[in-house]
Amino acid sequence: MKQYEFLPLGVVNEPYRQAIQSKIDSVLDKGWYLNGEFGKQVEAQLSSLTKMPWAVACSNGLDALRLIFRGYKELGVMRDGDEVIVQANTYIASVLAISDNGLRPVLVDADIDTLNMDFSKIEERITERTRAIMVVHLYGAPCWSDSLAGIARKHNLKIVEDNAQAIGATTTSRGAAPPSRGLNGTGITGGLGDAAAFSFYPTKNVGAMGDAGAVTTNDEALADAVRALANYGSDRRYHNIYQGLNCRMDELQAAVLSVKLQHLADISGARRRNAAVYDREIVNPLLRKPKMLSGNVWHQYVVLVADGRRDEFRKFLSDNGVPTDVHYAVPPHLQPCYAGLADSALPVAERIAAECVSIPIAEHLTETDISEISEIINVFR
Numbered sequence: 434m435k436q437y438e439f440l441p442l443g444v445v446n447e448p449y450r451q452a453i454q455s456k457i458d459s460v461l462d463k464g465w466y467l468n469g470e471f472g473k474q475v476e477a478q479l480s481s482l483t484k485m486p487w488a489v490a491c492s493n494g495l496d497a498l499r500l501i502f503r504g505y506k507e508l509g510v511m512r513d514g515d516e517v518i519v520q521a522n523t524y525i526a527s528v529l530a531i532s533d534n535g536l537r538p539v540l541v542d543a544d545i546d547t548l549n550m551d552f553s554k555i556e557e558r559i560t561e562r563t564r565a566i567m568v569v570h571l572y573g574a575p576c577w578s579d580s581l582a583g584i585a586r587k588h589n590l591k592i593v594e595d596n597a598q599a600i601g602a603t604t605t606s607r608g609a610a611p612p613s614r615g616l617n618g619t620g621i622t623g624g625l626g627d628a629a630a631f632s633f634y635p636t637k638n639v640g641a642m643g644d645a646g647a648v649t650t651n652d653e654a655l656a657d658a659v660r661a662l663a664n665y666g667s668d669r670r671y672h673n674i675y676q677g678l679n680c681r682m683d684e685l686q687a688a689v690l691s692v693k694l695q696h697l698a699d700i701s702g703a704r705r706r707n708a709a710v711y712d713r714e715i716v717n718p719l720l721r722k723p724k725m726l727s728g729n730v731w732h733q734y735v736v737l738v739a740d741g742r743r744d745e746f747r748k749f750l751s752d753n754g755v756p757t758d759v760h761y762a763v764p765p766h767l768q769p770c771y772a773g774l775a776d777s778a779l780p781v782a783e784r785i786a787a788e789c790v791s792i793p794i795a796e797h798l799t800e801t802d803i804s805e806i807s808e809i810i811n812v813f814r
Contacts, residue, residue, distance in 0.1 A: 572599075
């Protein structure tokens with residue numbers, strides 16, 4: 434029986450091995466491991482990609498989010514007890530970054546069609562303490578609409594993007610949804626709002642060989658604050674303007690990313706091709722397939738399995754050589770550390786958590802692989 438792999442990182446990174454090895458050798462030869470030329474190169478690549486004027490490399494995606502909110506606090510835009518609206522079915526890191534900064538996460542339920550934030554439920558959650566909306570481009574799908582931007586303008590709110598899963602996703606061509614270019618006219622995630630956080634965790638579409646992250650923004654003051662905060666609060670050597678952190682991207686990870694970012698279009702294209710095959714060939718009525726948005730970069734391909742049959746479905750696929758995963762089985766408000774966080778019903782987020790299954794989508798899989806997996810899925814009853 435053929436065995437498929439969900440995300441074999443060695444195989445995924447093999448096409449870039451020689452180029453990456455050359456860059457790593459360069460780092461070793463120079464003996465400069467932090468705040469070096471490869472970190473600056475990654476920042477320039479991200480600024481070019483997102484069309485945002487400022488990019489700051491950092492240690493990981495969670496720290497990128499933490500630094501954004503800490504930066505806004507240092508600039509006086511936010512203060513302890515202020516509220517940030519965020520979707521309820523996100524990965525817990527989105528919420529951790531808010532509460533870690535003494536801010537209050539306010540959860541908005543998800544949209545069952547997009548598996549992203551339900552924009553129609555935002556305004557009812559806004560109070561006099563609301564300072565920002567965090568949009569999470571979950572599973573690689575851009576979470577954006579002009580109505581969202583209008584709400585932010587109306588209430589003078591910042592829009593912070595959690596772009597950990599959707600590097601390169603676009604909003605200018607979205608199938609049945611109207612195209613939008615965001616606040617900055619860029620039409621690409623990481624450049625839609627006021628600031629954005631990136632993750633380069635190894636399993637991301639563009640992954641490092643360790644951990645790494647970045648911030649992009651349209652605000653020079655925020656960029657300066659984030660850069661200083663990530664370097665012990667220092668704006669120059671031995672001059673600390675903030676009580677900062679140590680959240681820098683090391684040069685080895687930056688070297689890896691400087692190579693892989695050059696191949697983003699190919700990575701996204703392969704995943705879009707695989708998603709299109711799934712959409713065409715999966716015809717099992719027991720599953721709810723994700724909505725096909727042309728700008729999606731398909732970090733995950735997530736189906737919903739109803740009637741409490743998720744475990745049965747996963748076992749069936751495993752028995753037939755197809756690995757699966759669950760993103761995410763427990764929403765943040767049902768985690769012990771956030772007991773009591775939800776002050777309203779979140780039925781869609783809880784339904785997604787109970788029914789979601791991620792099936793293989795990564796670029797190492799061929800169209801033939803995807804067709805074969807689709808045939809196996811269609812047999813499940």
